[in-house]
Amino acid sequence: MGINERKEREKAELSQLILKGAMEVFLEVGFENTSIRKIAERIEYSPGTIYVYFKDKDEILHELHHTAFDQLMEVMEKTAVHQEPIDQVYAIGDSYITFALENPQLYDLMFVLRAPMNAINPECEWEDGFRTYEYFKSVLIKAVEKGQLKPVDPEVLCVTFWATVHGLVTLYLRERFQNLPQEQIEPLMRYSLREMVKQYELVTSDQ
Amino acid sequence: MGINERKEREKAELSQLILKGAMEVFLEVGFENTSIRKIAERIEYSPGTIYVYFKDKDEILHELHHTAFDQLMEVMEKTAVHQEPIDQVYAIGDSYITFALENPQLYDLMFVLRAPMNAINPECEWEDGFRTYEYFKSVLIKAVEKGQLKPVDPEVLCVTFWATVHGLVTLYLRERFQNLPQEQIEPLMRYSLREMVKQYELVTSDQ
DNA sequence: CAAATTTATTGAACAGTGTTCAAAAATGCA
DNA sequence: TGCATTTTTGAACACTGTTCAATAAATTTG
Incomplete structure (x- = not known):
């Protein structure tokens, strides 16, 4: 046939x-x-x-949202070149910001818009998000195990770090940082995130 | 006349x-x-x-967004009952989460939707956001001056704290915390924020 | 008070949206 | 070739934001 x-x-x-x-x-x-x-x-x-x-427009947007996650995952996995988990944590944060700023529409699709989520069966698995989340968490667990991060529950660490970087980029992309000088925003975002992660480091060897 | x-x-x-x-x-x-x-x-x-x-729909949404800010400002100012700035910082964070969860549509209007921002003149003042931002920053400055928070640039502190709480509530409201058990999300958000602020405290007297 | 003028309100019309579904076109099989 | 199945179509439906000539109401003038 x-x-x-x-x-x-x-x-x-x-x-x-x-x-x-x-x-x-x-x-x-x-x-x-x-x-x-x-x-x-x-x-x-x-x-x-x-x-x-x-089936409908949402299903198409969900497919696009899916390929967007493939792209983000690729970017995140490249941070594995760093030997130390803690270095990878910083690298993932930085890559995440870069990805969001370079692909604002894709970022919206992945983390802001409701439409692509409507194509997911009721109350069930958001596999694409899960994949990236778990990857980041695994890196955090390694950093904690190696004594590079304070012994905080990795789930809490993961949610906190993710929320911070997500908050930074969405406030920026939705133009809610108008009170700050345009050219200072991106450096400030990256600095803010780094400093925040730093607070969770166990051994701070600040220059 | x-x-x-x-x-x-x-x-x-x-x-x-x-x-x-x-x-x-x-x-x-x-x-x-x-x-x-x-x-x-x-x-x-x-x-x-x-x-x-x-003029158009965006202008109406901008007006609604304005009254929403009045409501949030009212909630935030009530935290002034706390004597210590650091206590007020925690109270503002908690009130902010409560406000967002109780008024998800208003929160969208204030911090997520593009529409209400379209009604603001080009590249210019977002007064409503500025008002709340500056209020929060003033509390942070007091907390730093009193030695309750590490001597970090208040602008950085403000952006970081705001981004974290904003990230938490938007990820939740846009259903991006599906990997976590529904009933645990809200407590986790509040805990995550508290722990994060705690990292910036100068004198940590943990539990 | 009546007529003229100004102001306020209307709702049809335009160009667009997501989605459906009977009809038409294309393809596969005998 | 003729018939059956599959694929594609595009008009139609009920919406959307917005405009603007026409209508209605209110006010001023004679």
């Missing part, structure tokens, strides 16, 4: 084409201006076709 | 009526489902009338 296989392949290809077009439109015009009709026009199909391959 | 005065009064009254209706609709159905037509229907006027009193 080679034909059925080809058909399945074609279905998958059109699925991917839709997502590719959706990502292009999304990155170009942002969440608020991304419409099904624009995506359809981009890939030269009718709006109706999209609904054969995806 | 009593008539002109009465007319101005009536204009102001209808302005307020629109905002009252807008706030009701907004709190009932949320940002995504608040439409000009629904607001008009609520106050029994035509959609067109609203545009005589407000």
Whole structure:
């Protein structure tokens, strides 16, 4: 049944084409201006076709949110070049800020917008977020075990660090740092995060 | 010219009526489902009338965002009952979380949504945010002066604390804490924040 | 008081949105 | 080729923010 296989392949290809077009439109015009009709026009199909391959707009956004997590995960895993867990903690923080500032739309999709979360079954697993969260936590656990961070519950450490960096970048991306001089914001964010992590270090060898 | 005065009064009254209706609709159905037509229907006027009193939807949302800040400011100022600045710091953090959890829509309007910020002149003063920020900073300065917090730049302290609490509540409100057991999230947020502030205390007299 | 003028309100219209679904086109099989 | 199945279409529905000529109301003038 080679034909059925080809058909399945074609279905998958059109699925991917839709997502590719959706990502292009999304990155170009942002969440608020991304419409099904624009995506359809981009890939030269009718709006109706999209609904054969995806249940609704939220499902498409969820797929984009998924590939965004792949990108963030890749960036985070590159910090494994650092031998010491504590160094990796700082590197992850810095990479996270860089990723958010370089991919503001993707960041929104991953951590701010409600839409992509609507495509997740009721009360259940947010696998993409879980993956990155657990990776970061594993690094924190190693840092605690090595005596580089105070013996605080890793869950608490993880939530606290994540919340801080998330708070920093979202306040910035949503223009809530208007009281600060524009050019000072990014350095301040990075400094603020570093200093905060530093408070949790066990042996502080401040220069 | 009593008539002109009465007319101005009536204009102001209808302005307020629109905002009252807008706030009701907004709190009932949320940002995504608040439409000009629904607001008009609520106050029994035509959609067109609203545009005589407000430039666009963003301007209305900006007004709501303004009254939301009044509410938050009131809550924050109540923490002044604490004699010691450091106690007030903890109290403000706790009140902030409570306010966000009790008024998720208002919190969105103040710190997450782009819409209300669009009604602010280009690159200029976000007075509402500034007011609360400066108030919090003044408390932090006092705490530093009294030797209750480490001598860190108050601007850095302020941004860090604010980002952490903002990060905690937004991750929660946007359902990004799905990996944690629902009933543990709120206590964990409060604990996480307290522990974080504690790291910045000069004299730690743990439990 | 009546007419003219100014002010306030209306609601249809425009261009857009997500989504559905009967009809049309394309494809596969005999 | 003819028939059956699958795929694609695009008009239609009920919305959205916003505009603006037309209507209604209020005020001023004669």
